[in-house]
Amino acid sequence: MVYPIVKYGQPVLETKAADITEFDTPDLNKLVEDMFESMYAAKGVGLAAPQIGVGKRIAVIDTTVGEDAGQKLVLINPEIISKEGSQSGEEGCLSLPTFRETVTRAKKVTVRAFDAKGKPFEMTGEDLLARAFLHETDHLNGTLYISHISPLKRDLIRRRVRKLQKANEWG
Ligand code: NI
Numbered sequence: 001m002v003y004p005i006v007k008y009g010q011p012v013l014e015t016k017a018a019d020i021t022e023f024d025t026p027d028l029n030k031l032v033e034d035m036f037e038s039m040y041a042a043k044g045v046g047l048a049a050p051q052i053g054v055g056k057r058i059a060v061i062d063t064t065v066g067e068d069a070g071q072k073l074v075l076i077n078p079e080i081i082s083k084e085g086s087q088s089g090e091e092g093c094l095s096l097p098t099f100r101e102t103v104t105r106a107k108k109v110t111v112r113a114f115d116a117k118g119k120p121f122e123m124t125g126e127d128l129l130a131r132a133f134l135h136e137t138d139h140l141n142g143t144l145y146i147s148h149i150s151p152l153k154r155d156l157i158r159r160r161v162r163k164l165q166k167a168n169e170w171g
Contacts, residue, residue, distance in 0.1 A: 001034045002038050005038065005052065005094045006052065006053050006171070007096070007097070008095050008144065009161060009170065012050045013095055013142070014142045017050055017056050017141075017142070018055055019077050020057055020077055023076070023116065023117055023118030024116060035047050035058065036060050036062070036072065039062070039094075040065070043065060044094045045061065046060065046061040046135060058076050059075045059136035059137070059139065061129070061132045063132060074115055074116050075111060075133075075137075078113035079111065080109060081112045084106060084109075085107030087104070087127060088103070089105075089131065091105075092145075093145055095144065096146065096161075099146075099157055101145070101146065101149045101157075103148045106130055107127065108124060108130055109124070109125055109126075109129075109130035110125075111123055111137065
């Protein structure tokens with residue numbers, strides 16, 4: 001099932017999500033499947049559960065946008081355990097459609113998480129994958145990428161969103 005993507009302004013996006021305590025349940029497996037479907041439908045490379053209105057610590061990532069099923073990643077209760085270097089690049093978010101800003105992030109990032117069966121793993125990613133680990137883990141902590149841009153630029157985005165909300169052009 002494809003869920004609509006929750007847009008910036010909804011409190012669930014700025015609330016710390018809850019840990020998953022039961023793994024490999026039909027509900028969890030269905031939710032993960034629906035998250036991939038919703039992410040691909042929106043043509044994203046990552047999606048966090050709060051973006052479909054679910055305040056749980058689950059994120060899915062596929063930097064190939066569905067081109068390579070082997071690249072599908074599920075991160076449950078993820079934690080960033082190390083960061084190295086720096087990269088600057090454009091970043092966007094499905095919850096802030098049409099906006100993109102330059103965000104400086106670590107270049108190499110190691111995440112520790114559980115898979116949907118409850119098996120713990122660690123994974124190191126560089127470049128786009130490192131960026132996705134940080135962006136999605138941020139989501140689960142109630143943080144959006146616009147927290148990492150200048151207050152001036154953030155304020156500009158907020159004002160543009162408010163205008164779109166008033167015009168009923170924002171979900
Ligand atoms: Ni996002």
